[in-house]
Amino acid sequence: MTALARRSSRLVWGWCVAYTSVTPQPSRERRRDEIRSHLWESERAGLAGHRVAFAALRGALHDLGWVIGRALPALGRSFATPAPYVALAPLFPLQAWLVSALTVGATAHLAEGIGGIGGGATLTLAAVVWMFQRRRR
Amino acid sequence: MTTREAVTSLPARAYPSHVPRRRAGVLLPIEEEILELGVRRLRDGQPEFYGFAAATELDGDAGRRLTAHGTLYKVLERLERDGLLVSRWEEPEEFDESRPRRRLYRVSDQAEGALRTSRSLQQKASLRPNLAAR
Numbered sequence: 001m002t003a004l005a006r007r008s009s010r011l012v013w014g015w016c017v018a019y020t021s022v023t024p025q026p027s028r029e030r031r032r033d034e035i036r037s038h039l040w041e042s043e044r045a046g047l048a049g050h051r052v053a054f055a056a057l058r059g060a061l062h063d064l065g066w067v068i069g070r071a072l073p074a075l076g077r078s079f080a081t082p083a084p085y086v087a088l089a090p091l092f093p094l095q096a097w098l099v100s101a102l103t104v105g106a107t108a109h110l111a112e113g114i115g116g117i118g119g120g121a122t123l124t125l126a127a128v129v130w131m132f133q134r135r136r137r
Numbered sequence: 138m139t140t141r142e143a144v145t146s147l148p149a150r151a152y153p154s155h156v157p158r159r160r161a162g163v164l165l166p167i168e169e170e171i172l173e174l175g176v177r178r179l180r181d182g183q184p185e186f187y188g189f190a191a192a193t194e195l196d197g198d199a200g201r202r203l204t205a206h207g208t209l210y211k212v213l214e215r216l217e218r219d220g221l222l223v224s225r226w227e228e229p230e231e232f233d234e235s236r237p238r239r240r241l242y243r244v245s246d247q248a249e250g251a252l253r254t255s256r257s258l259q260q261k262a263s264l265r266p267n268l269a270a271r
Binding site for chain 2: 012030031033034035036037038040041042044045047051052054055056057058059060061062063065066
């Protein structure tokens with residue numbers, strides 16, 4: 001196996017790990033196992049590294065389409081839990097602090113306003129979602 | 138020119154002619170090739186195939202570059218979802234530990250029927266070009 005083929009395999013594997021990392025576990029494991037097997041077979045068959053890399057490159061758009069098809073429904077479902085709202089809440093005061101440190105006047109004022117209202121509103125939303133979840137159980 | 142006139146003057150086919158468009162019952166060329174391969178394997182008494190074998194066989198048949206990974210696995214998954222392929226992981230006793238396990242596919246009972254339908258719809262569309270352009 002040449003150094004180029006090894007590098008290509010590593011590159012393709014890295015891409016596979018990257019795009020599957022945002023998909024649900026069963027889809028992720030299946031795709032990774034299939035690509036792992038495909039790369040192993042490619043190496044064993046002595047395919048040139050650039051051919052393997054080009055095959056991955058040409059399928060990259062389909063990979064992204066596949067990710068969107070799997071990750072978006074899961075992301076949508078996660079917003080029915082309080083976790084994403086709790087995670088988002090600190091970002092509002094953080095952006096206010098950052099913007100007001102870097103700018104002055106109306107922009108800073110606006111950022112502080114959003115920071116003050118946004119964090120509280122997001123936490124309120126988290127509480128509402130949590131209460132709904134409890135009532136449904 | 139009014140909006141209506143502008144819209145009606147647009148060509149009926151907005152896609153370039155080489156872009157395959159999905160119509161109900163019509164399979165994409167790569168889907169047909171995979172199902173043909175599966176049917177051939179079934180007749181040869183070796184019904185199961187895996188991704189890499191399918192890719193190399195398809196490339197050999199069509200004399201083209203290596204089939205793109207993303208395209209191949211997406212199509213395999215779609216055919217399985219549509220009930221035209223069934224798949225399973227290799228059992229531990231079926232393979233040597235030195236290599237990663239393979240996902241094995243084989244065509245379902247519906248595959249041949251789907252292939253026939255797709256071909257006849259394409260044939261009808263080619264005989265009636267106005268229908269194909271719609």
